[in-house]
Amino acid sequence: MDTSDIRDLAPGTAVHGKGKKRVRDILKVATEILAYEGYSKFTMRHIADRAGITLRNVQYYFKTKDILFQSVIEQRLKHDIESATKVIENHNLSAEDRFLAFVDNSLEENTTPFIRGLQFELWAQANHDAFAAKCRDHMTTVYSKFIYELIKPLTLGQSEKTRREKAVILLSMLQGFPLVEGSDIHIEFAIGNLRKLFRTEALIFVTSGAEP
Structure with missing residues (x-):
């Protein structure tokens, strides 16, 4: 990628x-x-x-501290994209299996204390700091473009508009997952394996021809 x-x-x-x-x-x-x-x-x-x-x-x-902060975000972003690329580079896998491998890798990384801490700090700081917000927006854009390219083979019958929207929505789902998994909501709703359910529903969402 x-x-x-x-x-x-x-x-x-x-x-x-x-x-x-x-x-x-x-x-x-x-x-x-x-x-x-x-x-x-x-x-x-x-x-x-x-x-x-x-x-x-x-x-x-x-x-300056801003330059250092930006460099931390850029380094993490580059690492994440390269890590995800390695996961999906196995072209012996089908497009569907590569997508699921990406989802599994994202869920695994996003729920570690280290990555969760980074994400929470970035989003919290972005709420009241213009420079942090700019870093967050750049990161979101790069991730969305990556996902957009990843889901192309699974969305050939869909419009470009739909594909772009699904890329952004899927990113939102992946980034929000740690918040839900870290709470008791899945227990209250009697959901068993939350990650397994997520990957299944993510694939259905992407391959569905309906507008999001």
């Missing part, structure tokens, strides 16, 4: 040897802080302390 919509991770930073490793180390620490400690702890100084380097060093590679 095409990842050309994903921006470079750390524009203007060193790209060779030690510089690359330092950027990776900073991004790793920053991502963990955002996921496990929340945006309130996502400060340049705290990230520097956790990485065992000076604040000046962090600022050399990432001039």
